[in-house]
Amino acid sequence: MSTSNRKERSAIDRKTIGQIMDENGVGRRRFLKYCAGITALMAMPPGMTAAFAQQLRAARRPTVIYMPFQECTGCLESLTRSFAPSLESLIFETISLDYNHTLQAAAGDAAEAARHEAMEEAWGEYILICDGSIPTRMDGIYGASAGHSFVDQLHEAAEGAAAIVAVGVCASYGGVGAAYPNPTGAVGVSDIIKNKPIINVPGCPPMPEVMTGTLVSFLASGVPELDKHLRPKAFFGNTIHDRCYRRRFYDEGKFAESFDDEGARNGWCLYKLGCRGPTTYNACATIKWNGGTSWPVEAGHGCLGCSEPDFWDQGGFYEPMTAKLFDDTGQIAAGAAAGVAVGAVAAVASNRRKKKLTGAADKETSS
Amino acid sequence: MTQAIPLAIKSAPGKSTTIGGGVQAMAHEILSHLQRLHETGETAAIDLKSLPMAPDEFHGIKKMLGQGEIDLTLELDGPTRIRETAYAGIWWIQHTGKDGRILAEFIEITRFPDFLGAQPDQIADAARHLRDRLEKQSQGAA
Numbered sequence: 001m002s003t004s005n006r007k008e009r010s011a012i013d014r015k016t017i018g019q020i021m022d023e024n025g026v027g028r029r030r031f032l033k034y035c036a037g038i039t040a041l042m043a044m045p046p047g048m049t050a051a052f053a054q055q056l057r058a059a060r061r062p063t064v065i066y067m068p069f070q071e072c073t074g075c076l077e078s079l080t081r082s083f084a085p086s087l088e089s090l091i092f093e094t095i096s097l098d099y100n101h102t103l104q105a106a107a108g109d110a111a112e113a114a115r116h117e118a119m120e121e122a123w124g125e126y127i128l129i130c131d132g133s134i135p136t137r138m139d140g141i142y143g144a145s146a147g148h149s150f151v152d153q154l155h156e157a158a159e160g161a162a163a164i165v166a167v168g169v170c171a172s173y174g175g176v177g178a179a180y181p182n183p184t185g186a187v188g189v190s191d192i193i194k195n196k197p198i199i200n201v202p203g204c205p206p207m208p209e210v211m212t213g214t215l216v217s218f219l220a221s222g223v224p225e226l227d228k229h230l231r232p233k234a235f236f237g238n239t240i241h242d243r244c245y246r247r248r249f250y251d252e253g254k255f256a257e258s259f260d261d262e263g264a265r266n267g268w269c270l271y272k273l274g275c276r277g278p279t280t281y282n283a284c285a286t287i288k289w290n291g292g293t294s295w296p297v298e299a300g301h302g303c304l305g306c307s308e309p310d311f312w313d314q315g316g317f318y319e320p321m322t323a324k325l326f327d328d329t330g331q332i333a334a335g336a337a338a339g340v341a342v343g344a345v346a347a348v349a350s351n352r353r354k355k356k357l358t359g360a361a362d363k364e365t366s367s
Numbered sequence: 368m369t370q371a372i373p374l375a376i377k378s379a380p381g382k383s384t385t386i387g388g389g390v391q392a393m394a395h396e397i398l399s400h401l402q403r404l405h406e407t408g409e410t411a412a413i414d415l416k417s418l419p420m421a422p423d424e425f426h427g428i429k430k431m432l433g434q435g436e437i438d439l440t441l442e443l444d445g446p447t448r449i450r451e452t453a454y455a456g457i458w459w460i461q462h463t464g465k466d467g468r469i470l471a472e473f474i475e476i477t478r479f480p481d482f483l484g485a486q487p488d489q490i491a492d493a494a495r496h497l498r499d500r501l502e503k504q505s506q507g508a509a
Contacts, residue, residue, distance in 0.1 A: 029482065
């Protein structure tokens, strides 16, 4: 981007989103409708929509730097499917996405120069989006771009950021890169950066609307309320299981035992087929995927738990959650073994008691 | 003297609808909000997309509430439909995108939906524009 273009864009950046909306002829009710969709996504009371819209209109157009690290581009694929073609695209045109080496036309030195220029201009104010895990083993040699390791690039970009949004389970907690035996020493952003507000938006990939909703809510009201894994509570406040329409079958003890049995055909609970819904916090059950069309459980497959730390290492995807009580060799884990031993002793005792009673009853019958 | 426009309720509340567990729970919630609106003027809204409902339950609620006098459709990047149910003060609002996807869906318990009202900053802008226009006109006349 030329210096004159950048100056012109900087002038635009000083405008509020409301001013840009007015200039583009976006009516207030159209904007309010967009905000109604966002507040509904965030489980905010519907009565808050007008106040949210007012806050968002007053927000300034932010500079956004999108840094990809050890990633597969699935998160970006997901993100791009959130906002076209609708008013959301306009909202995102009002965000100045100054660096994303997958989407931008510039490459090589020109791209790096544009990133540095954008960072300098908005130092201390830009939003840094990180995608992918960061390899740390052997001084980060497993991941490098433009002659610098990802670790160094992250430190540099984080220093001038107002806040960091880690998109995807890899940027949040290491994801597949950090799966056992984690050959590259992959970690999430929050394992390295400790002095900046960090919002994790995990998932493999994250839900598109959760990513855009988090960004828009950050623009309107700053860092949202987060859970212990730094996820916005608005989207990650409930388990999949709590919001699942199949929950009633779990409560009734009705489970599918295989993917083609009567239980599966009747839409019963998928817990025994490995569903991680009870321990997974995400919004899939209510927002759904592909424009609200469906979601994995509705399509007949259990939740994989992709928004949770270490989800790759939680045992087989088609084993019930309790299967992880067993270790790699198939032996029962120590704690579980103790519990099972107690249970086994109780079972033997109970069996003996039963045999004794049966035997006594037999004797009585024969006599 | 002009005659009142004959507005009629298009469908009576579904008396024959069997109210199931989920529908009944929501009906009681709506009733408590409606009573509060009547007694204190306090408005409320229920976000239908946030509730894990089976399709049957969703249609059950819709059928139970019926259709009232007002049914408006606004074209705002896709249709927004605002319907008054057969019960005064209970509104069904559905925001749909250009692609037909439902963006948000609410039941609002209020005298009239907030969405239809002009926002304070909109009113301020309108007043400024009208004043400017009148000033220009008066300058032109002078």
